[in-house]
Every structure is written in C-alpha cells, then in structure tokens.
Amino acid sequence: MPVPALPVPALPVALPVPTTQxxxxxxxxxxxxxxxxxxxxxxxxxxxxGFNRVSLEDLGxxxxxxxxxxxxxxxxxxxxxxxxxxxxxxxxLDGGHRVVAESDGAAPALRRLVxxxxxxxxxxxxxxxxxxxxxxxxxxxxxxxVRTLQRNYVxxxxxxxxxxxxxxxxxxxxxxxxxxxxxxxxxxHSVRSHGRRMGVRRxxxxxxxxALAALLAPAAPPAH
Numbered sequence: 001m002p003v004p005a006l007p008v009p010a011l012p013v014a015l016p017v018p019t020t021q022x023x024x025x026x027x028x029x030x031x032x033x034x035x036x037x038x039x040x041x042x043x044x045x046x047x048x049x050g051f052n053r054v055s056l057e058d059l060g061x062x063x064x065x066x067x068x069x070x071x072x073x074x075x076x077x078x079x080x081x082x083x084x085x086x087x088x089x090x091x092x093l094d095g096g097h098r099v100v101a102e103s104d105g106a107a108p109a110l111r112r113l114v115x116x117x118x119x120x121x122x123x124x125x126x127x128x129x130x131x132x133x134x135x136x137x138x139x140x141x142x143x144x145x146v147r148t149l150q151r152n153y154v155x156x157x158x159x160x161x162x163x164x165x166x167x168x169x170x171x172x173x174x175x176x177x178x179x180x181x182x183x184x185x186x187x188x189h190s191v192r193s194h195g196r197r198m199g200v201r202r203x204x205x206x207x208x209x210x211a212l213a214a215l216l217a218p219a220a221p222p223a224h
Contacts, residue, residue, distance in 0.1 A: 035073045037063040039087065042080045047126035051081055051134040081134060082142035088127050089149035092120060096156045106163030113157060114180075114211045118204055121187040128185050154178065161215065168219055180211045 041062035045054045056077055057067035074080045099116050103109035121128060157177040158170055184207055
C-alpha cells in the first residue's frame with residue numbers, strides 16, 4: 001500500500017522592509033519642520049522690529065508660507081511668541097539638569113553650567129533680545145509658565161553654588177546667578193557691537209572666565 005505523502009508546511013512569507021517613512025510620519029515631520037521654521041523666523045523678526053511691528057504676513061513670508069497658513073500651527077501671533085519663549089526656557093532648564101547630572105561635583109558642574117549658558121547665549125542672540133523687549137507681550141498664562149521655568153533654572157544654579165560657598169545665604173547665591181546671567185546675556189549687544197574686531201571665538205572664553213570669576217569670588221565683608 002503506498003504511503004500517503006505528508007503535507008509540507010508552508011514557509012512564512014517575508015514581508016518587504018519599508019525603505020521610506022510612512023506618509024503619516026512624513027507629514028508629521030514636515031509639519032514640525034514648518035513649525036520650527038516659523039519660530040526661527042519669529043525670533044529674527046521680533047528681535048529686529050519688535051513683536052508689535054511684525055504681522056502674520058511678515059512671519060509667514062519669512063518662513064516661506066502665506067500669512068493665513070501660520071494658523072495651521074499657531075492660534076495667532078501671541079501664541080508664536082509664547083511657544084518661542086516657552087521652548088527656549090524649557091531647553092535651558094532641561095540642559096542645565098543634564099549638565100549637573102553628568103558632572104562629578106559642584107566645581108565641574110558650575111564650570112559646565114557656565115559653558116552651557118555661554119553657548120546658549122552665543123547661539124540664540126535673537127531669542128535673548130526678544131525675551132528682554134517683548135516678555136510683557138506674552139499671554140498671562142505663558143508669562144507665569146516662563147517665569148516658573150526660569151525660576152527653576154536659577155535654583156539649579158543656586159544648588160550648585162551652595163556646594164562651593166558653604167554657609168552663604170541662598171539670597172546671595174541667587175544674586176550671583178542673576179548677575180552672571182546679565183553678564184552672559186549681554187552677548188547679543190556686545191558681540192554685535194564689537195564682533196568684527198573680536199568675534200565669537202574670542203568672546204566665548206572671555207565670557208566664561210569672567211562669569212566664573214564672578215561666581216567664585218569670595219563674599220563681600222559685611223558693611224559696618
């Protein structure tokens with residue numbers, strides 16, 4: 001009697017590996033790229049002309065879209081300003097935490113915080129100028145959130161400074177941090193004024209050394 005042939009199991013069919021991103025991902029990435037382009041354009045335009053003098057048409061044209069197309073990404077011009085200052089404030093706080101977490105001790109952490117903030121100031125002069133001149137144009141909720149993020153960033157520096165100035169009151173350490181930010185954040189004005197003679201490459205080490213000197217200086221003796 002012939003032996004019946006056993007069924008041969010079907011081999012799994014290999015699915016083709018996609019070589020490109022799905023259309024949804026591509027659209028999402030394109031939308032995010034356009035949003036970032038609008039924020040970059042807003043920083044440049046607001047820094048030069050001020051928030052009140054820039055129209056949505058100006059903003060769209062600088063980013064390569066029409067004025068009404070801005071509404072696909074933001075509810076209005078004030079929302080653009082809010083997104084700009086909120087995003088950079090969050091980036092500062094996140095970057096500061098990362099620097100401290102990766103540092104071994106207060107002294108290395110302080111040095112790296114200074115380097116981090118100087119790099120931010122040299123890379124974002126327009127944002128610093130917008131913060132200085134147009135903060136009051138933020139919506140109330142955005143003002144409160146930006147203040148909270150920036151306050152937390154200051155306290156991060158205060159915690160590091162406390163490890164280097166034992167027994168010093170937090171109020172004095174906070175003043176040191178604020179004074180240092182003022183020194184470093186003057187970069188948009190000083191580099192633009194003296195950039196041809198000095199340049200960013202020379203400005204960076206000078207700002208870092210001046211900031212560290214101020215932060216590490218001994219406390220002033222009490223007034224009599």
